[in-house]
Amino acid sequence: xxxVQNLTKRFGDTAAVDDVTFTVRPxxxxxxxxxxxxxxxxxxxxxxxxxxxxxxxxxVNGTRLQQHAAPLRELGVLLDAxxxxxxxxxxxxxxxxxxxxGIGRRRVDEVLELAGIQEVARRRAxxxxxxxxxxxxxxxxxxxxxxxxxxxxxxxxxxPDGVIWVRNLLKQLASEGRxxxxxxxxMTEMSLTxxxxxxxxxxxxxxxxxxxxxMAATDQxxxxxxTPHASALTAALLAHGVTVTAVTTDRLEVSGMDAPAIAxxxxxxxxxxxxLTTHATSLEDAYLSLTESSVQYRASAPxxx
Ligand SMILES: Nc1ncnc2c1ncn2[C@@H]1O[C@H](COP(=O)(O)OP(=O)(O)OP(=O)(O)O)[C@@H](O)[C@H]1O
Numbered sequence: 001x002x003x004v005q006n007l008t009k010r011f012g013d014t015a016a017v018d019d020v021t022f023t024v025r026p027x028x029x030x031x032x033x034x035x036x037x038x039x040x041x042x043x044x045x046x047x048x049x050x051x052x053x054x055x056x057x058x059x060v061n062g063t064r065l066q067q068h069a070a071p072l073r074e075l076g077v078l079l080d081a082x083x084x085x086x087x088x089x090x091x092x093x094x095x096x097x098x099x100x101x102g103i104g105r106r107r108v109d110e111v112l113e114l115a116g117i118q119e120v121a122r123r124r125a126x127x128x129x130x131x132x133x134x135x136x137x138x139x140x141x142x143x144x145x146x147x148x149x150x151x152x153x154x155x156x157x158x159x160p161d162g163v164i165w166v167r168n169l170l171k172q173l174a175s176e177g178r179x180x181x182x183x184x185x186x187m188t189e190m191s192l193t194x195x196x197x198x199x200x201x202x203x204x205x206x207x208x209x210x211x212x213x214x215m216a217a218t219d220q221x222x223x224x225x226x227t228p229h230a231s232a233l234t235a236a237l238l239a240h241g242v243t244v245t246a247v248t249t250d251r252l253e254v255s256g257m258d259a260p261a262i263a264x265x266x267x268x269x270x271x272x273x274x275x276l277t278t279h280a281t282s283l284e285d286a287y288l289s290l291t292e293s294s295v296q297y298r299a300s301a302p303x304x305x
Pocket of ligand 1: 035041
């Protein structure tokens with residue numbers, strides 16, 4: 001369990017994190033989302049003891065991290081996969097970390113195998129691809145068989161196999177009753193992996209809820225309609241109070257009514273329909289609507305000439 005209580009972290013005049021309180025519970029995968037500069041890394045650095053908060057507290061498994069006798073056994077961390085000595089082999093890297101906690105060679109072999117890098121264990125980590133470094137970083141995070149894991153962007157640079165591996169690994173860790181907290185900018189992957197989401201923007205908490213609730217609260221599902229009778233169907237649909245957008249002369253986008261109901265309206269007025277395609281709300285839609293007012297760095301829309 002991770003408990004963040006009234007966490008504030010200032011850098012000069014900037015409040016990178018501003019009075020944030022949340023709990024990350026065991027047994028589920030919790031995703032941490034927010035626009036660039038929202039304060040995610042600052043929060044994670046405070047949680048893992050790398051930064052001292054300006055005010056507020058963070059605890060891991062009920063205790064301040066500094067007070068744990070063997071922190072690696074409590075908390076596994078992946079914050080910066082590039083942070084390793086390039087001349088060392090993967091095995092030497094893990095062995096050096098293991099030695100600080102009296103963790104034996106057998107566990108080093110176990111995590112090398114778990115991360116799928118035992119074949120390259122003797123190669124210099126400096127020669128590793130980003131994906132292999134990520135795997136090595138995750139192996140290091142799991143060395144102490146920790147009850148809680150914190151991973152910042154763990155799927156960066158991974159190939160599709162690697163992405164699926166991380167997804168299954170995190171779900172497995174959660175199903176064993178561990179606390180799993182990860183940040184990622186990759187919405188589709190987050191929606192496939194996380195059960196619960198914590199969202200921050202401009203240093204403040206925006207949402208702390210199950211993924212399903214966040215998706216349900218932003219029902220932006222829409223139906224694409226292909227019809228040679230677009231104007232007659234538009235008029236009939238508008239009479240039902242739904243929103244209709246003409247995409248091309250024979251394509252409409254409808255929100256506020258599901259596909260069967262649209263088909264019924266079309267049948268009643270004798271409008272032929274060639275295709276009806278439902279686009280469900282994506283986590284990206286839900287996320288954008290949640291963070292709309294808290295995006296600090298938004299690119300302006302491209303202009304068309
Ligand atoms: N060491 C630092 N010194 C000064 N300002 C900092 C420092 N670290 C972070 N900040 C500022 O704090 C704010 C939050 O940054 P943070 O890196 O925590 O955001 P983030 O959500 O992790 O962003 P990203 O998604 O881009 O990684 C930003 O305005 C950033 O410029």
